[in-house]
């Protein structure tokens with residue numbers, strides 16, 4: 001069961017700072033999502049394609065579904081009809097596939113570029129050189145990529161008690177966001193999002209300029 005009181009408090013705290021809350025509902029039942037929806041939440045985040053595709057038809061149509069997990073190219077087609085924002089684009093190949101599947105559904109899909117700053121090898125994402133290379137490909141082929149819209153970046157800090165390291169990593173993500181904005185999206189009003197921060201580190205993320213936090217266990221309780 002979601003902790004509605006904690007959610008309300010968190011939501012108010014974030015709203016004051018113009019930060020969007022994504023309620024991460026992975027591995028939680030449809031009934032829990034419905035309960036939080038009834039309390040007023042509309043942004044939910046999921047990590048697994050199959051789980052999302054099973055849940056989506058059982059829940060209200062006006063939910064904004066955020067795909068926050070590692071997305072494989074061959075699975076884009078399953079979420080393309082309804083996904084609101086894909087947080088973790090890690091390759092140009094994936095960007096092209098999202099564009100193709102969005103076009104088939106007569107839509108434009110919003111995406112964020114996933115940056116890798118954490119120490120952990122297990123975390124995915126682009127390093128600074130990789131993201132600039134992707135942007136150069138995008139710029140060169142933009143005319144053929146009209147069904148995908150790059151709205152910002154997403155990143156995760158290292159899982160550590162060392163707050164200074166977490167601060168440094170979030171600052172690095174924000175810095176890369178600013179460089180991409182200044183280099184490629186100067187005249188675009190939609191390149192605005194910096195998705196960073198989870199239950200354990202969202203306060204630091206907000207302090208470092210996050211515009212979107214992805215929070216699961218604080219709202220829905222621990223996952224198995």
Ligand SMILES: *Cc1c(COP(=O)(O)O)cnc(C)c1O
Pocket residue numbers: 024026047068069197198199200214215216217218
């Ligand atoms: C699970 C997950 C979250 C939420 O994590 P909590 O610690 O439960 O808040 C956020 N972002 C991503 C990418 C996740 O996989």
